[in-house]
Amino acid sequence: MRIALDAMGGDYAPATTVEGAVEALLENNALSVVLVGDEAELSSELEKKNCKALRISIKHASQTVEMDESPLTALRRKKDSSLRVAVDLVKSNGADAMVSAGNSGVVMATALHVLGKIQGIERPAIAAVMPTLKGLFVLIDAGANVDCKPVHLFQFAVMGEAYARHIFNIDNPKIGLLGIGEEDAKGNELTRETFKLLRNSQINFAGNVEGKDIFAGEADVVVCDGFVGNIALKISEGLAEAIAKMLKREISERAAGRLGYLFFRQALRNFKKKTDYSEYGGAPLLGINKPCIISHGRSTSKAIKNAIKLAANIHAKGVLDVISKEFDKGLSGRETVAVQK
């Protein structure tokens, strides 16, 4: 499997991207990686790694996309950016999948523009992973679409289901609709309509799930629009960080606490590992014709390594083909909408 890596994307690129690629190749013999970006910089990074025998190559790109650049500007003016060249490489079949830790808005726009959508999909969505007391759940959409219609949310459910089933090996994943009450009729206009679509479909629909229940593992896939999903994701990140800081401060304020902290540190480390985004590597942009992984801007080499492995896994398991077939079988949501009308 050949992965195109936007080696210039992310806050710590290209050091962490090159490092992450090398780590991924060391762990998986079936992989090869094309580092896309400034040839001189990337060669120099690669030389430090002393890994000539690995299945790694460089493809030059003269531009980079800035973190605050608008998708439109980038699409027009950055046709030789590391991101664009990586996506073009997938389009021309020079790679099977793409990974970028760059400007996520530009990654989405570029993937959509160059690679296009799976037939029947109206809006691609970001599928993020979050930890629960039992394991994990898939949050979809985590930020690709800020204003959605019921049929979009329905399609997110179908895509999230395929992702949870094939990548996280969850049998018959339970789909929950993120809402503000468990009763069927609770929610806003969007979720009330989506509720009806999901209830009348073949999906294993668990009904509305509340924010307080999702970390208890009440659903394997949690569906919402990208505005709500992104807020849910960022609030969780922010609160987890704030809690860790509050606890540390509490501990350091008292001597017994400081002593306790020595014992406690390992538990805190294991806990952090469970809630650490870098364990999951990144979030696929589902609904695009080829696997595209969006990684956190702050990605470490470990996050890049895991994102590369995730991209390869989505390709190997044929997740996009599964989604495509489900939409062919009449799970696009359009039929259900038509029946209800």
Add this chain to the structure above:
Amino acid sequence: MRIALDAMGGDYAPATTVEGAVEALLENNALSVVLVGDEAELSSELEKKNCKALRISIKHASQTVEMDESPLTALRRKKDSSLRVAVDLVKSNGADAMVSAGNSGVVMATALHVLGKIQGIERPAIAAVMPTLKGLFVLIDAGANVDCKPVHLFQFAVMGEAYARHIFNIDNPKIGLLGIGEEDAKGNELTRETFKLLRNSQINFAGNVEGKDIFAGEADVVVCDGFVGNIALKISEGLAEAIAKMLKREISERAAGRLGYLFFRQALRNFKKKTDYSEYGGAPLLGINKPCIISHGRSTSKAIKNAIKLAANIHAKGVLDVISKEFDKGLSGRETVAVQK
């Protein structure tokens, strides 16, 4: 100050409501409380407390509102419920403010129906309080309105500002709009329009704030629609609980951890206190003509005590008069909308 307490509302009523009322009276000599509900039950609870000298009375109500009852049904069929009688008491000037830990949808509908809105307010909103690393922030709307227009969010900002200033003594509170990016143009249709309204007003507007920043204390008032706000609140509750459980599990799985836990426990308790809703007692339904406090269904006696003190405080500081005057002065948002058009 006279507080009407829906003594039958909440999961642990009437034991916790009566207990909370007695605690509030012991702490504040200027208070009197009317317990509204089943006379026999309340008398029996009060007798246990042995507090005849306190400024407490009982007003009989023959019905109670169930937690799963719809607002419409309750309004029609429960005209002698403990909630309704408590609200009626405020309306007839038999009390200055009202507290209920009952069905929040019914509390809102009843308060709106019986007491009405402050002139100029389009939608009353729930103002919840959440902890930050520096102190706290006010989240408005925390769940009263699921589908909002920009002018509603603008009004929430004005009400939240008055609440933060007069109840939490924050000088010139910074107002943030909950969104998914710090740039002005980021967000969904609703927040992009609201952004313009807030920027063109006299409000101390700090721009968009992201979920990851709110716990760092970037804004004193965080404005959003009630759907997003309720999800933000519930996710925070759920995640904080899940993190506490994960940590405890991590600790109990290893011997050194168990030892560490002994030292660590006090820190954990102090931390819990900071994130404990019962410290704040409840959330006012701002925009109603009289102070109405909605408390958590799971309210302990401490939460009820603090809710009663909050109700008294809002009345004493004249927060609703402040809001009313600001709307008279042209801060209803309507003028700003008109200017932009």
